[in-house]
Amino acid sequence: MPFSDMPFPDVLLRGISNESDIFDGQVLAQVFQFNPPKEPREDNHNECSINWKDEDCAIDLILHERKVSGQIKYSGGVAILSKEEIDKLRTRRFASVRLDYERRAIEGNDFHGNILLHKDTTEAVRRLISGVIAYDCVMEVIPPRQIAPQP
Amino acid sequence: MIVNTASRECINKYYSGNYRSIHLPYIQELPSNINIFKDLENVNTHSVPLKLNEQVVSFLDSFKEILISYNNSRQLSNNLPPLAVNILEDGATLIEWIFPDFRIGFSLENKVSASSWYLITNNKFKESLRSELFDPSEPQELLSSIVAFALQNS
Numbered sequence: 192m193p194f195s196d197m198p199f200p201d202v203l204l205r206g207i208s209n210e211s212d213i214f215d216g217q218v219l220a221q222v223f224q225f226n227p228p229k230e231p232r233e234d235n236h237n238e239c240s241i242n243w244k245d246e247d248c249a250i251d252l253i254l255h256e257r258k259v260s261g262q263i264k265y266s267g268g269v270a271i272l273s274k275e276e277i278d279k280l281r282t283r284r285f286a287s288v289r290l291d292y293e294r295r296a297i298e299g300n301d302f303h304g305n306i307l308l309h310k311d312t313t314e315a316v317r318r319l320i321s322g323v324i325a326y327d328c329v330m331e332v333i334p335p336r337q338i339a340p341q342p
Numbered sequence: 343m344i345v346n347t348a349s350r351e352c353i354n355k356y357y358s359g360n361y362r363s364i365h366l367p368y369i370q371e372l373p374s375n376i377n378i379f380k381d382l383e384n385v386n387t388h389s390v391p392l393k394l395n396e397q398v399v400s401f402l403d404s405f406k407e408i409l410i411s412y413n414n415s416r417q418l419s420n421n422l423p424p425l426a427v428n429i430l431e432d433g434a435t436l437i438e439w440i441f442p443d444f445r446i447g448f449s450l451e452n453k454v455s456a457s458s459w460y461l462i463t464n465n466k467f468k469e470s471l472r473s474e475l476f477d478p479s480e481p482q483e484l485l486s487s488i489v490a491f492a493l494q495n496s
Contacts, residue, residue: 315449319447322445
């Protein structure tokens, strides 16, 4: 079965760009901001890029991702998020009808997807939703592994 | 680009030189256990519009005044966590104050009237949420109540 047709797993993954994005074991809300997509979407959603943890190697895919410069992209590690908590957040009045998620495979990454937020959402609600995702939905942070530098 | 003298002075004040000595002289003024500004030295504000940057500095100044006021009235023994200040991709400044049982966020937006704050708690406080707009140029009342909550519950 292609990944695109698979049911959503219980866990989502989000790369953390910097160690400073983690405070006392808690991930900062800035890690979960929603940004306009590179290409306009018909459904008018902004995106927060994630990987679905269909397999354990989805974590390694993020941890090994590199910038154009060759440096490790997510030097803060990977945040493990609970889909159940995201669904719980979606039942909140301020988030319902605005917050969603999807699979959207990209080249070289079948696990890729997005948490989605309608672009007409006010700044205040956007910040609150990012804060709740950071506080309630993150179950664990996997630190970056020692990976040999690219030749 | 033509920059008049006044603008240049303003830009120099807010964008160049020693960020710490210009923006955060109060880093040395507070006792270390309540010095919530100690992690702000390396915040890069170069991408922040001048007006918003002024609002952020003014907001942090108000925060400092309230902490000093509390500390003067009763020497505080709490250990308050430092603020985390980050510039978001859309240019807003997000200030987070993270405690074990709750987290507080202040979002200072480019459109100042859209600035907001939130409180998110865990089950110790019945997993309550609160979010409201606020005026960053007059944050004293809000900050005073938030500092009181933080001191009482940290």
